[in-house]
Amino acid sequence: MMNEKYTCYLVSKSSLQSSLLKQSLEKSLDIIILDVSFTELLQTISSKQTNNNLNYIIIDLNHLQDDYLSKYLIIVDEKHLNTKEVLINSEPSVIVDDLMKLPNLTGLFYESDTMELMSKGMQKILDGELWLSRDITTSIITVHRKDKYFTSSVIAELTRREEEIMKLLTLGASNSQIAEQLFVSENTVKTHLHNVFKKIKVRSRLQAVMWAKGQQFQRAQ
Template identity: 45%
Template sequence: MSATNTHNITLLSDVSMQSKLFKDSLERGIKMDVELVSLDDLDESADETRLSHYVLIDFNYFNETNFELYNQVKLAANTNAKEIVINCPKDVPSSQLFKWRNLVGVFYVEDDITLLLKGMDKIMQDEMWLSRKVAQDYIEHFRCANSVTTSQVYANLTKREKEIMRLLGHGASNLQIADDLFVSENTVKTHLHNIFKKINAKNRLQALLWANNNIALEERV
């Protein structure tokens, strides 16, 4: 293994016997401290920076609610942590992985600990660990994202709706959006309802994916 032992790792998963055993195996293999935390733990310590330079994300642990909570914590911590997805089903479409904005590695359910340690070593050397297909899709995804022209649907949103979409893209919660725009949380919910209707999105994740495909990069900053 490389001698880069200054970076600790956050493992985001449910705190179970299985995840604790995985944490111990990982620590022994990469000679680094791994902190196992649930999103509830992170939420309770939102005033502290609990995310490390590398974040291991248990794919099966992240439903839509957990994904939103994670984004809130990441925003509050003002971190640019590198994200590594583990326990990923082999048949997951690449597009589902690209919601992780700083994705640097993907490990699948059938990958054994030896392969995971090999991949983690590469990641610690500032390389990426992605299958050839995911890597190709990733390049194409960001090539499209960087060359997207703003759709007329977005252009037709009100100024306030555009502000909310921009904050939503940064992972802000309804309360954080309300604070930033000096409006009530109920007002934000009403705006989001109207936005979702206009862009034909059913939830925040669909809205984020829509934004990536329909809003020019310079307008999302």
């Protein structure tokens, strides 16, 4: 079914593989995915008005070109679009610096990943979680720390519960795991995370983790 709060795009060249992936994800996740070329994506998002609707951009790395990526980043920034990027068909030796070009990287799938694993990961992503390996996440955080991109000029005033959630977030806990640990509902966790994101001025889960790591964040005792 089409969700009014977000739109999913699969950016790839038309092929049997992309068609099968689209059909599989639509069936397993009960969503509609728009299969577009990068040119079509750029045309579509450039015509969008600034809004809070979420756009999931699933990008096939086999067909990603630097000039398209540059245009995409410019449009997202100028339009202040709410996007989350998911990369598929990645090689194991993916370069972290390349990943960091994307403003809101949310997921990364490898060429060897099965359709079942991709469906599981995409469901987590749609639920507001990250699908990145621990090694990739650690590498991204390390680079941000070195370049001091993470530093917040103002230390946000978080409640004790928000601090507890952020501590668990930096340990790699999912929303369901945080909820179980703190004996609250997942919806409560999502609400707290939404409030934290506003306070520390970030737009994604990964950015929140980097902020917390950069502040050498520790839960209040």
